[in-house]
Amino acid sequence: MNETALRVLAVAGALGIAPAVAGVATRTKSFLTGRRGPPAWQLYADLWKLLHRGAVYSESTTAAFRIAPVVSLATVLVAATLVPFDGRAALVIFPGDAFAFAAVLGLGRFAFVLGALDTGSSFEGMGGSREVMVATFVEGSLLLVFAATAVVTGETSLSGMFGGGLLPRWATAIPSLVMVGVSLFAATLAECARVPVDDPATHLELTMIHEVAVLDHSGPDLAFLLYAAAIKLTLLGALVSGVLWPRSELPPGAALAGGAVALVAVGAAVGIVESATSRIRMPKVPLYLAGSAAFALIGLALLLQ
Amino acid sequence: MEGDQSVTVFFAGLAMHILAGVAALVVRASLLRNRLVIVLLIAGSAVAAVPAFGVLTGGAPLLARWPSALPGGDWVIGMDPLSAVFVLVMVLVGGACAVFGVGYMRGSNGSDRSPASHAAVAVLLVSLSVVVSAQSVVLFLVAWELMAIASFLLIMTDHTHADVRRAGIIYLVVTHTATLALFVMFALWTRASSDWTFASLAAAGTGTAWGQAALLGCALFAFGIKAGLVPAHFWLPPAHAAAPSHVSAIMSGLVIKTGIYGLMRVVLLAGPPPTWWGWTLLIAGAASALLGVLWALAQHDIKRLLAYHSVENIGIICMGLGLGALGTSYARPPIAVIGYGAALLHTVNHALFKSLLFLAAGAVQRATGTRHLEELGGLARRMPATWGAFAIGAVAIVGLPPLNGFVSEWLLFLGLLGAAPATNAVRLSVLGAPLLAVVGGLALACFTKVAGVAFLGTARSGGAAAAREVGIGLMAPTWTLAFACAAIGLFAGSAVAPILHVAGLFVGPGATVAVVGSAIDGARAVTAFAAVLIGVVALVAVLRARFLRRVVVRQGPTWACAFPAQTPRMQYTASSFANPIIRIFGGLAGVREHRGATVYHSSARDLVLDDLTLPAWRGIQRLALRLRPMQQGRLHVYLLYVIAALVALLAWLVLNMPAAS
Numbered sequence: 001m002n003e004t005a006l007r008v009l010a011v012a013g014a015l016g017i018a019p020a021v022a023g024v025a026t027r028t029k030s031f032l033t034g035r036r037g038p039p040a041w042q043l044y045a046d047l048w049k050l051l052h053r054g055a056v057y058s059e060s061t062t063a064a065f066r067i068a069p070v071v072s073l074a075t076v077l078v079a080a081t082l083v084p085f086d087g088r089a090a091l092v093i094f095p096g097d098a099f100a101f102a103a104v105l106g107l108g109r110f111a112f113v114l115g116a117l118d119t120g121s122s123f124e125g126m127g128g129s130r131e132v133m134v135a136t137f138v139e140g141s142l143l144l145v146f147a148a149t150a151v152v153t154g155e156t157s158l159s160g161m162f163g164g165g166l167l168p169r170w171a172t173a174i175p176s177l178v179m180v181g182v183s184l185f186a187a188t189l190a191e192c193a194r195v196p197v198d199d200p201a202t203h204l205e206l207t208m209i210h211e212v213a214v215l216d217h218s219g220p221d222l223a224f225l226l227y228a229a230a231i232k233l234t235l236l237g238a239l240v241s242g243v244l245w246p247r248s249e250l251p252p253g254a255a256l257a258g259g260a261v262a263l264v265a266v267g268a269a270v271g272i273v274e275s276a277t278s279r280i281r282m283p284k285v286p287l288y289l290a291g292s293a294a295f296a297l298i299g300l301a302l303l304l305q
Numbered sequence: 306m307e308g309d310q311s312v313t314v315f316f317a318g319l320a321m322h323i324l325a326g327v328a329a330l331v332v333r334a335s336l337l338r339n340r341l342v343i344v345l346l347i348a349g350s351a352v353a354a355v356p357a358f359g360v361l362t363g364g365a366p367l368l369a370r371w372p373s374a375l376p377g378g379d380w381v382i383g384m385d386p387l388s389a390v391f392v393l394v395m396v397l398v399g400g401a402c403a404v405f406g407v408g409y410m411r412g413s414n415g416s417d418r419s420p421a422s423h424a425a426v427a428v429l430l431v432s433l434s435v436v437v438s439a440q441s442v443v444l445f446l447v448a449w450e451l452m453a454i455a456s457f458l459l460i461m462t463d464h465t466h467a468d469v470r471r472a473g474i475i476y477l478v479v480t481h482t483a484t485l486a487l488f489v490m491f492a493l494w495t496r497a498s499s500d501w502t503f504a505s506l507a508a509a510g511t512g513t514a515w516g517q518a519a520l521l522g523c524a525l526f527a528f529g530i531k532a533g534l535v536p537a538h539f540w541l542p543p544a545h546a547a548a549p550s551h552v553s554a555i556m557s558g559l560v561i562k563t564g565i566y567g568l569m570r571v572v573l574l575a576g577p578p579p580t581w582w583g584w585t586l587l588i589a590g591a592a593s594a595l596l597g598v599l600w601a602l603a604q605h606d607i608k609r610l611l612a613y614h615s616v617e618n619i620g621i622i623c624m625g626l627g628l629g630a631l632g633t634s635y636a637r638p639p640i641a642v643i644g645y646g647a648a649l650l651h652t653v654n655h656a657l658f659k660s661l662l663f664l665a666a667g668a669v670q671r672a673t674g675t676r677h678l679e680e681l682g683g684l685a686r687r688m689p690a691t692w693g694a695f696a697i698g699a700v701a702i703v704g705l706p707p708l709n710g711f712v713s714e715w716l717l718f719l720g721l722l723g724a725a726p727a728t729n730a731v732r733l734s735v736l737g738a739p740l741l742a743v744v745g746g747l748a749l750a751c752f753t754k755v756a757g758v759a760f761l762g763t764a765r766s767g768g769a770a771a772a773r774e775v776g777i778g779l780m781a782p783t784w785t786l787a788f789a790c791a792a793i794g795l796f797a798g799s800a801v802a803p804i805l806h807v808a809g810l811f812v813g814p815g816a817t818v819a820v821v822g823s824a825i826d827g828a829r830a831v832t833a834f835a836a837v838l839i840g841v842v843a844l845v846a847v848l849r850a851r852f853l854r855r856v857v858v859r860q861g862p863t864w865a866c867a868f869p870a871q872t873p874r875m876q877y878t879a880s881s882f883a884n885p886i887i888r889i890f891g892g893l894a895g896v897r898e899h900r901g902a903t904v905y906h907s908s909a910r911d912l913v914l915d916d917l918t919l920p921a922w923r924g925i926q927r928l929a930l931r932l933r934p935m936q937q938g939r940l941h942v943y944l945l946y947v948i949a950a951l952v953a954l955l956a957w958l959v960l961n962m963p964a965a966s
Contacts, residue, residue: 051852052855052856053856054856054857054858054859055853055856055857055858055859056858056859056860056861056864057858057859057860057861058860058861058862058863058864059860059861059862059863060683060762060763060862060863061863062685062686062761063685064685064761067846069849070842070845070846070849071842073845074838074841074842074844074845075838077841077845078834078837078838078841081837092834092837094826094827094830094831094834095719095823095824095826095827095830096715096716096718096719096722096827096831097830097834098718098722099714099715099718099719099738100706100711100715100831100834102742103704103705103706103711103714103715103745104705104706104838106703106704106705106745106746106749107700107705107706107838109749110699110700110703110705110749110752110753113753113757114753114756114757114761116757117753117756117757117758117761117762117877117882118685118757118761118762119762119863119865120682120683120761120762120763120863120871120873120876121863121864121865121868121871121875121876122865122875122876122877123865123866123868124865124877125757125876125877125881125882126877126881128753128757128877128882129877129881129882129883129884129885130885132746132749132750132753132886133750133885133886133889135746135749135750136743136746136747136749136750136886137743137746138746139742139743139745139746140739140740140742140743140746141739142742143738143739143741143742144739146722146738147722147725147735147736147738147739150722150725150726150735150738151725151726151732151735154725154726156718156719156722156723205866215864215865215866216863216864216865219852219853219856219858220849220852220853220856221849223852224845224849282885283888286889293739300735300736304732304733304735
């Protein structure tokens with residue numbers, strides 16, 4: 001199989017198992033808390049149901065509300081082409097595509113928050129306001145991680161940073177790379193609205209961040225938003241596994257299978273964290289974000305020695 | 306011959322702008338006057354842009370020289386590639402803003418002042434073009450001063466309001482401080498040169514290390530004030546908020562760029578700068594970017610908010626200039642080229658999208674009668690063309706693909722991360738990349754706030770509920786700028802290539818072909834990426850339409866968890882939206898809150914103006930009052946002072962006379 005076909009297969013596979021990764025997290029949580037819980041493929045069924053449900057649109061909304069789910073899903077799909085799922089190279093590579101990755105996710109967030117503010121409801125406004133607060137510092141954390149991997153590998157594209165260049169440095173820079181990996185995992189939890197920043201299973205609107213901003217979406221729009229959230233978890237999980245388990249020396253098929261296993265492991269890790277800790281209070285969220293950025297900063301400082 | 310012809314064409318363009326100003330003053334019939342002014346402005350801009358475009362696409366630099374018997378020597382004007390980029394921006398963006406101004410002033414109450422206003426705008430445009438193409442000291446300073454005075458007159462258009470007068474006076478004092486520093490710099494520099502042209506200054510060099518430090522220090526002070534670097538930015542928000550919208554657009558988009566032009570020209574003339582220059586620019590730029598966007602988030606007046614965003618973007622441009630200077634100081638030419646290229650491209654992009662945003666804000670102010678975010682809302686339905694233009698400007702200024710802000714921030718990011726594998730101190734500039742991300746995140750928060758509160762949701766006041774779309778005279782220049790933003794974003798390769806060739810001037814020929822080539826290839830990839838993004842968005846939109854066609858779609862009131870009786874006052878306000886982030890930064894954001902039993906009021910103050918500059922000014926006034934007793938108002942006391950000064954001078958002369966031979 002030639003390289004391009006393999007990478008297309010990797011992207012398609014990752015997009016396919018994205019809902020299952022979130023399902024693995026839920027399954028792990030149920031197992032650890034002694035409940036039966038929904039099956040791992042529950043999100044697939046939810047998406048199918050929502051795509052065939054009718055939609056209700058608020059009278060005060062304009063095109064911005066209708067464009068928000070489209071742009072959210074399209075931007076994570078484009079971002080998926082930049083991530084090396086098989087640990088070696090992504091489908092699209094160009095210099096500086098790490099910044100393009102962060103920027104295109106930002107475009108999705110921009111449209112999402114505008115869609116939330118379009119409803120004219122204070123719940124969605126609160127969700128949008130908290131979402132941009134968390135996103136500001138998560139982006140800082142993410143770029144600190146990219147800066148650290150750039151110092152290590154000398155590359156500016158995601159495939160260079162998380163693909164092949166990290167393996168030789170694991171022998172000499174273990175503490176910094178572990179800190180970078182932990183920081184990236186903490187940023188993933190924040191970006192994907194997981195405990196300890198946002199509880200996806202809560203029913204109290206005043207404690208929500210991401211969930212409350214989608215209150216008015218229904219039908220296929222809501223399906224697009226849920227799928228986009230699942231894909232985002234998969235993308236960031238693939239980057240975490242790229243730091244903590246570099247697979248560039250493995251043959252292509254094994255690297256691909258390793259990628260899938262790594263995603264399941266990330267899902268399980270998310271489930272373990274969600275069972276072990278509770279959601280922190282909203283005023284403490286900036287401290288959590290600063291802490292995750294500090295991990296990456298210390299890792300970067302060690303590498304700049 | 307061709308060079309002379311191009312210079313003549315450039316002067317013809319400037320002459321048409323001057324004619325537009327004259328026509329505004331001379332022609333009586335207002336309809337004929339407005340149409341004539343618009344035609345002359347557009348024609349002048351197009352004509353003056355042609356030679357600039359020619360120089361950028363590989364033509365020879367232009368030069369014209371007039372011998373003069375006045376002190377200061379010959380007057381020289383010319384266009385090398387750096388000047389050509391700036392002339393292109395000044396002329397095209399300035400023309401669009403001036404055309405907007407014609408329609409804008411027609412609708413305002415002071416329409417008897419509009420002839421003088423149009424004349425002042427014409428003078429401002431011509432002086433901007435001359436500042437960036439002057440090649441001799443006297444011509445540069447004359448054009449600089451003309452630009453400052455024309456800006457002051459335009460800021461004071463609504464001088465019946467006290468806060469407008471205050472903003473104008475602060476602007477006048479600060480800009481003349483900058484001009485004084487420029488006088489000092491040129492005085493130091495021309496001591497060693499043969500005449501007062503820029504070519505002689507470049508040949509003379511800067512002398513000793515202390516001489517160079519003094520020169521560069523004065524340049525940084527003067528051009529930093531003009532550009533609006535923190536902490537010299539405090540004149541910017543009051544001035545840009547008080548001026549009429551098209552003047553704010555010209556000032557934010559063009560006048561502060563003359564500060565950036567000055568910094569780049571000084572580096573080109575003085576030679577490779579020392580390391581402290583690069584680090585100072587990088588750190589001051591980073592601080593300006595972060596503080597500017599934070600203070601913008603705290604504002605609820607659209608124009609003050611946009612003015613603080615100008616401070617932020619000037620900070621980003623200075624980060625690029627600092628990175629470029631560090632590249633030359635630490636002998637890494639690739640980083641230098643990309644740093645200067647990113648700064649130059651961001652200058653062009655910022656001129657485009659900041660003017661676009663100010664013009665759209667002007668349209669909003671004209672339609673609703675207010676500038677305050679807390680009184681707007683629901684304008685997307687009532688003013689769709691303005692909303693579209695503002696949305697494009699907002700996506701561009703946050704630096705999101707597929708528009709032009711993303712291209713320049715991508716280039717800057719490439720430069721910052723490209724410094725990472727270096728072995729010397731320039732590696733530390735890689736810390737600028739996360740800072741750029743935080744600045745971008747805060748900008749996203751700010752513009753979702755503005756776009757969401759002003760245009761989406763429901764109207765919060767009668768003015769917003771009664772808004773009507775403005776006419777084609779205001780929308781045409783706005784949408785021209787929006788198309789330009791989209792064009793640079795979608796054709797990044799064609800925009801980046803000439804910019805990087807100009808940036809190559811800073812490192813000397815030949816050192817940079819490889820890195821320029823790879824950066825241009827990267828820019829072409831960015832273009833393809835933007836096209837792919839638009840294609841995927843279209844595909845997903847088609848998918849959504851197909852799914853929606855099979856199901857029942859209904860309209861209803863906003864769900865919001867079944868809370869009945871939604872009113873416009875229950876929407877999230879701009880202060881609430883910004884509150885989580887403002888609270889994180891605490892006192893640094895400068896927001897003062899007042900809580901009563903049933904009342905909450907928040908206001909944003911400028912920390913530098915209110916806590917540093919004004920107290921210092923009052924201290925100077927107190928000191929001056931102490932010196933007051935010297936001025937008795939009686940003639941014989943003054944005669945006593947004169948006699949005392951004469952006696953002292955005579956004594957000094959006697960004591961220092963050479964010994965009689």
